[in-house]
Each structure stands twice: as structure tokens, then as C-alpha cells.
Amino acid sequence: MAATRALVRGVRLGTYSIGRSCSLIFNRVQRRGISACIDPSIGLTDEQKEFQKVAFDFAANEMAPHMAEWDQKEMFPVEAMRKAAQLGFGGIYVNPDVGGSGLSRLDTSIIFEALSTGCVSTTAYISIHNMCAWMIDTFGNEEQREKYCPDLCSMQKFASYCLTEPGSGSDAASLITSAKLQGDHYVLNGSKAFISGGGDTDVYVVMCRTGGKGPKGISCLVVEKGTPGLSFGKKEKKVGWNSQPTRAVIFEDCAVPVTNRLGAEGEGFSIAMKGLNGGRINIASCSLGAAHASVLLARDHMCVRKQFGETLSNSQFLQFKLAEMATKLVASRLLVRQAALALQEGRPDAVSLCSMAKLFVTDECFSICNQALQIHGGYGYLKDYAVQQYVRDIRVHQILEGTNEVMRMIIARSLLTES
């Protein structure tokens, strides 16, 4: 056998004849996704496989070794993210003429899925940053694009997305942060809650009320850190997503130039909704990566842990459990990728499909990670083992970017308006 594979001395006899026990002697936990039936590279083009490979390698080398430390010390890994940006991950679906990589939604999903195996929290932040960069790229005018996108794509500057308020979460259109026009400035008053990256980021894409009630009165403004009147609340203590700081963003007579408005007055809500379609695919993709890593961790644990005289992999119940986890993982992956395709092709069912994908995938993947933790037994509960971090990190995916309840509202509305 090859010298560099000296660590793998045993050969697993007959992977598919589960009756015999696995004679693994040493197994490096490979989150690079090499396991036939759940291989995430199945069905991809050669180019997509290349993107995926870079993302997997980056995740395994630059993120996974630090994932626990970033979580426990609540560190915002600026250097690692800037390295990712150098590879083109700062503006994956942003136009190349302002520094983006110009890839499709499906390419993006594949990349975030792979990166997520290295650290869900950091990848989720990168996806939020990407969404902000895309919004400025798509809805901004030339000056705005030139001013903000290059720095965002290179992660010279970081971005945050501000929609949610203490009084408006699911009912986003009822937001009350006001932006009153005074000469050539809007004066902002109000506060935003649960802002990812808040306080540590440089560029804030803020949805605020310039007009009357309801969605048509909302506009989108870009606010830079350091603007007088912009301040931040305390850093929230969270169950997961600890590698990104979460703070309230507070506006007190904060004057923002009218030239910072993206699109026309009243277009803000529409911009927000369009951004969220992609955001939902991205968050679902992050859940996929965590679930994939967890399935591999569970499988590897089952091949090593012995009870009642044999390895757990001989227990039919656990074999069936693993099979169910794998099946749900592949089904989830197919749904996300289909939603990504629908979005990039502008299909009429794109919004519903993105909502279905977000709903189904975040729920299923949390269940998969949770079961993987269960399979680890007591060890699964220890912070020395990665599986608990995947569980904690993806729990919030069922809540943000539109709760899974709101996803049901969107899907139901789509079904019922037809009849």
C-alpha cells in the first residue's frame, strides 16, 4: 500500500456486507465528503466539481481545525474569511466587473454546502455578506456599485443586513425604523435586532420606512459604520453561530445621504424579498453541509464504538437510522439544488420552491444532526466532539431568513391563490 497512506493500515472488508464487523484500525475524519451514495459531487459538471473541491479543501484546512475555538472564544475570523475572499468567495454571485465571481445560484449553493462542513457559523455569515454585496450589485447604481462592491468582494469591508426589528420579525413589512427626508439626507431613527456581524462590520444594508404604512413605504439604504447616530447594542450571547457577533443596530438621528439609497423609494421591500430567496437557498445549503458532516461523523463513530461485544455498526436499528439520515440528506440536497436552478432561471415557481427548500432542508438537516449526536451517545454531548456544534449552529436556520412557519405561509398562499 502507498507510503503516504501508512495511517490506513486496515482495509474495510466488504463495505456492503454489513454482517461482518468493520476492521478499521485508524480513520481520519474526512469531511471531504467521500462516501459513495451521499457524495455531494454526484451529478455536477466538471467545473462545479472544481468549485466544490476548492471549497471542501478550504473548509477542511482553514476552517475545520478552528471551528471549535471560534465557537468557544466567540471569535469573528476576519483573516480566514479574507483568505476565502481571495479565492473568490466574497461575492460569489456578484458581477465580475465589480470584483465578484459571477457564478450561478447552483454554483453558490454547492460552495456554501462544502464550506459549511468546516464551520457553519462562519459560512452562514459569509452567505449573508454575499447577499448584501449582491443587493448593492443588482439594485445599486453605478456609483454605489463601484463604491461598495469591490471592497465587499475582497472582504476588505464586511457587510450586515438589517431588516428585523424588536417589534417586527415575521411581520417584516410592519417595520418602523423611519427615514425622514431632510434636504439631501435621510434621517434615520429606530433600531434593528439580531443583526449578524453588527458592530464589527463596515457596511449596513438597512430597510427603513420612507413612506406610508405597509411594504410600499419601505426603502433600502446603505449606512456606513462611523456615521454619527449609528450605534450598537451589547453583543448577544447565543446558543450557536458564535463565530459571528450579533448585536442590535441603533439609529438616533442618523443622517444618511440620499445617494446611499438602493433603487427607488418604496422598492425596499421588494429588494428584501428578492434577496431572501437567495438567502434561503444559502442557509439551506449551510444546513446541508452540517448534515453531511454529521452523517460521516455518525458513521465513523458507529464503526469504532463497541458495545455488547460488537461495533455499533452491527446494530440493525442503527444501520436503519443511518440509512434514513442518508436518504433525507440526499433528498434535501436535491431539493435545494432544484430551487437554486429555478431561481437562476427565473422560473415562476422559484419563490415557492425556495421556501419549500428552506422549510424542508433546515428541518430535516437539524433532525439528521440531532440523530448523529444521539448516535454518539454521551460523547455527543461533549464539546470535544464536533457533532454538538453542528446541532447548535444549524438550530437557528429553522428560525431566521423567515421562520419555517412563514415558509408554510408562503407555500400555502401559492397553493390557495390558484383555486
Place this chain on the structure above:
Amino acid sequence: MSARVLVGVKRVIDYAVKIRVRPDHTGVVTDGVKHSMNPFCEIAVEEAVRLKEKKLVKEIVAVSCGPQQVQETIRTALAMGADRGIHVEVSGKDYDALGPLQVSKIMAALAKKEEADLIILGKQAIDDDCNQTGQMTAALLDWPQGTFASELTLEGGMLKVVREIDGGLETIKIKMPAVVTADLRLNTPRYATLPNIMKAKKKKIANVKPADLGVDVTSRLEVLKVDEPPQRQAGVKVETVEDLVVKLKEAGRI
């Protein structure tokens, strides 16, 4: 410098995959198994790209021998910074039997055809561990060789190579054209960037057959049997040093 570098890249089973021997013991299972570029070949490509960035080399040509799938490996080299690729088509039984002797004949022929000034290869492939192709290629071309390179510099038209040898490090100076084989510590290969992966799509890969190069790829070797390594046996505990010596003598070890 207008130097042209030829870099050989081999498509091998990914290092993280668990190898399984085929039931008929003629080889290992390769169907449906994840493959990627040999890690030492990645290091070779990276070194070539660094030479190009230092403007010591003008063009990097990535070469691979095998069936259609090796084009993936060439594309990875292109995404890392190689300028163009050459796919030497070898398939079926010829590919199963392809070894260092045949590949070095192909590399030698290509080096002459492309007028290469430098050939950089990985020191060995992780599937066969032969560690022969670089050396054979140099011999066929009658070029100097700097194998197991952990450092490569151009000094006054000569190549200074620091080689990793059993006793430590050996520094040699060799004239170009030459063959260099990359060892682990030569560099750390870069990640391909997303823009480079997309640019790689537009770079050309030429198709060539061994016969076009005047190379006969028939093998002089026949693989008789492939087996797994023996299962590790439990050890035996002994009480005293005398017992240990007795046991070792029994086992014929001393």
C-alpha cells in the same frame, strides 16, 4: 527568460479513500472511486506557477497520460496556473499496465517536441510509490536531474536544487535543461481561485496518442497478484530481556 516548463500530473485515487482490493485480486477497485491529482504533482504544478510568477519561466504545459478522465486532472493544473495542457490518450489494458518506463518515454518525447527547458514532476505517485519516472526521463533525455527537491532556485542560468536525502540535505547545481522531482516540503500548493477555475475552461488541452510520439507503451511487467497487507497480529508480552532474545531467535530475527 523564455523557458518552457513541462509538468507531469497523474490522476490517482484520492488519498483519503479507503482502498479495496478487487475480488479477482488483479488490482484495486477504481470504478466509482473518488480520484484526484497526485499530491506530489500538485506541489510540482505549484512550483512551476511560482517560477512563472517570478518571471523565470514563460509557459507551463501540464501533461497527463490516461483515458478521458485525466482531463479533469489537467484542468485542475490549468486552474492552478498552467497555460495549456496535453492529454496523451492511453486507455483500457494499456492504461492498466502503464508504468514509469512508458510515461518517461512519453515525457522525453514531449520534452523534445515542445522544446522544454525544464521538467518538473512529483517525486512519486501515491498509488504505486514507484519514484522512477523523473529519474528515467532524465536518463532517456541525458539531462541532469534534481530529485527530492525541497528548494529550487535559479542562479546564473543554473538550477540550484536542495535535495532531501537520508543523511539530511544535499545542495546541487545543475545545468538546464533538467528534470526536477518535487518532494513534500518544496512548497504548499495554492487553492485554485474561482476566477481561475473559470479561466481554465478556456485554456486548450491538446490530444496526442503515444504512437504519434513514436512511443511503444507495451509493458515489460505483468502483475500477478494484488493482496491486502496481512492483518496485524497481536503481540506477545515477555517478562525478561532473556525471554525477548529467545523469542527473537525463534522468529529468526536475530
